[in-house]
Amino acid sequence: MQAVFNPADPAFTADRYATYRTLRDNAPVAPIEVNGHEAFVVTRYTDASRIFKTPSARVQPHAGQFPQHIGTGPASEFYRLSLPSMDAPSHTRLRKLAGAAFSARAVATLRSRVQEIIDNGIDRISDNKGEFDFVAEFAARVPAEIACRLLHAPMSEAHTVLERMPDLNAVLSHGGITPEKLAAADAAAQFYIDYIGDLVDTLRGKLDADDPVGALLEAEEDGSRMTRIELVITLVGFFVASYHTTLVAMTNAVYALSTHPEQMNILRANPDLAGQAWEEVLRYLSPVHFIHRYAGQAQTLHGVDIPEGGQILLGLAAANRDERFIDDPDTFDIERETNRHLAFTAGGHFCLGAPLSRLEGHHLLRTLPARVPNLRVTIDKPDWGPDLSFAFMRSMTVAAE
Numbered sequence: 001m002q003a004v005f006n007p008a009d010p011a012f013t014a015d016r017y018a019t020y021r022t023l024r025d026n027a028p029v030a031p032i033e034v035n036g037h038e039a040f041v042v043t044r045y046t047d048a049s050r051i052f053k054t055p056s057a058r059v060q061p062h063a064g065q066f067p068q069h070i071g072t073g074p075a076s077e078f079y080r081l082s083l084p085s086m087d088a089p090s091h092t093r094l095r096k097l098a099g100a101a102f103s104a105r106a107v108a109t110l111r112s113r114v115q116e117i118i119d120n121g122i123d124r125i126s127d128n129k130g131e132f133d134f135v136a137e138f139a140a141r142v143p144a145e146i147a148c149r150l151l152h153a154p155m156s157e158a159h160t161v162l163e164r165m166p167d168l169n170a171v172l173s174h175g176g177i178t179p180e181k182l183a184a185a186d187a188a189a190q191f192y193i194d195y196i197g198d199l200v201d202t203l204r205g206k207l208d209a210d211d212p213v214g215a216l217l218e219a220e221e222d223g224s225r226m227t228r229i230e231l232v233i234t235l236v237g238f239f240v241a242s243y244h245t246t247l248v249a250m251t252n253a254v255y256a257l258s259t260h261p262e263q264m265n266i267l268r269a270n271p272d273l274a275g276q277a278w279e280e281v282l283r284y285l286s287p288v289h290f291i292h293r294y295a296g297q298a299q300t301l302h303g304v305d306i307p308e309g310g311q312i313l314l315g316l317a318a319a320n321r322d323e324r325f326i327d328d329p330d331t332f333d334i335e336r337e338t339n340r341h342l343a344f345t346a347g348g349h350f351c352l353g354a355p356l357s358r359l360e361g362h363h364l365l366r367t368l369p370a371r372v373p374n375l376r377v378t379i380d381k382p383d384w385g386p387d388l389s390f391a392f393m394r395s396m397t398v399a400a401e
Contacts, residue, residue, distance in 0.1 A: 004030035004041075007175060007388045016289070016384070016391060017330070020318035029304040032313070034174050034388070035069040039292070039311040040304065043318035045325035045342070047301065051314060052346040056296025058087050059349065061309050070171045071182050074189035079171050081233035082240075084291075084349060091348070097219050097226055098234050099352060101150070101212030107355040110150065114356075115363050117145045122371050125400060131378055134398045135251055143246040146360065147239050152213060153199055161195065162243050164188040166390075169244075174290050174313055175388035192236045200232060241353040245287040246360055248392040252285035253278070253365060255396060258377040260332045267334055268369040277334035278361030283341035284332045286317040290389040291345055316342045317391070375400050 004027045005012060005019060012019050023030050023043045030041040042048050051057050060066060066085070070076045079085050083095055100106060121142040128137065144158040153161065167188035170181040200217065207214030213235070220231040257264040257277075267277050290313045298308045306312065320341045321329040344351035351357070368375070378399050384391040 005032065007032065007034075008386070013384065013386050013391075016317065017321060020315060020321065023315075024318060024322055024324075029302045029306070031304070034311075034313070035067065035177055037067075037311065039174070039313050040301075040306050041290075041313045041315060042301070043315040043322070045319040045322035048314040048316070048319040048342060049346055051293055051312060052342070052349070054296070054347075057293040057312075058296055059085055059091075059293060060087050061294050061311070063087065069177050069182075071186065073182075073186035074193060075168065075171045075182065075185035077229070078168065078189040078193070078233055078236060081230055082237050083234065083352070084172075084237075088348075094226065094230060094234060095352070097216060098237075100215045101238060102352045102355055104355060106212045107359055110146075110356070111359060113149050114146055114359055117142055117149065118360065118363050119367065121145075122368055125375075126372050128400050131397050131399045134254055134377075134396045135247070135393060136395065139247045139250040139254075139396075142250065143243045143360075146246070146356075147242040150212070150242055150356075151196075151199065151235060151238060152203055152207070162239065164191055165240065165244055168192075168240065169387060169390050172240075173387050173389040174292060175386070189236075192239065193232055196232045196235045196239075197228075200228075200235070238353075241351070242356060244390075245353075246357060248287040248390075249278075249282060249357065249361065250364060251393055251396055252287065253281040253361065254368075254375065254398065255377055255382060255393070256281055256285055256332050257365075257369070258375065258398070263332060263334050264369060267365060268373060271366045271370065273334055274362045274364075274366035275358070276336065276339070277365045278358065279339045279341065280332065280334045280336055281361070281365075282343035282357075283320045283326075283336075283339055286320050286341070286343045287392070288343070288389060289317040289391050290315055314342075314345075316345070372400050 020043055028044045032039050032041050066080055070079045121138050125138050144162045148155050148158040167184040170177050170185040209215050209218050216231055219225040267273055293312050295306050295308055295310045299306050323329050344354045378397045382393050
């Protein structure tokens, strides 16, 4: 079947949301070729939400089977043992263990430290005069420090140890992958597997079971609930979950508020709207654009036949602007009362890191507008990058005068 749109087309990367609107209206199930195979892009909210919650929908083509484009090296090992790439029963077992790290109780213990890290980051940028890169000075540094705090990694390494994290996106994304990108992903995966493995060894015997990492160490040490490599990959996954998407969301938040000054003024006048504002940022500029599932059975959706085992790309960013479900979706409105977005997905793989993201986002948006009231984006047009799944700005020039 002929592909309906080409994600490599510069017109798509220049204005993704215009393409998503066209797809929702004219081809809500759109065939596409990615990494040498056919997939089906789903862009309407109701369809994506239903598939996320369909028990037969899988994250593996078939049990124990993985896509060829991830190779056979360290990046493949990271992919295969990561929670987002697991189906039951392995996913059920490991998610139950890993869930303790992001429970309401665990996140509450991090609150004061997370707020301190964000406040320190705001102190740094409030001292800047003239233009500076918000990503380099704040959005990359603050989540890195929080990730290191979560994993008890040395804070002195926070600014450098996570620099390779974007290289892992090549195996997690759904765009084309080159041998060079796969090699970089393999190198990054091996680095993090070694780094976290060494960290685990230094933490043994030093953390009690009430600590999120301590609880996972205990599960691994008893030899029955988690293997060492599962522990290491799970903790690498924590790095991914608490760093990259938060980096993107914080950048998007400043961009959205700066380009909608009336909304910034509303937030500054009413800091209690910070929680709603964060949810609106996640809806309006979703940090992740596509998540995949595989069809558990053959089906026909909007007249398109999807075979059993067919890959379905669920468009989070597209669904979050579906006017069939959300009123006035292209308007950025922090006072929006109903905001059932899919930025954290839905169903059994709902994002474990959502409570931590909300803690970070709420404090950032409660504090930043008051502390740096004149912060504004100075770039003419953002460069969201070419990646199909992970559209984000690697830099964003702002001024705080």
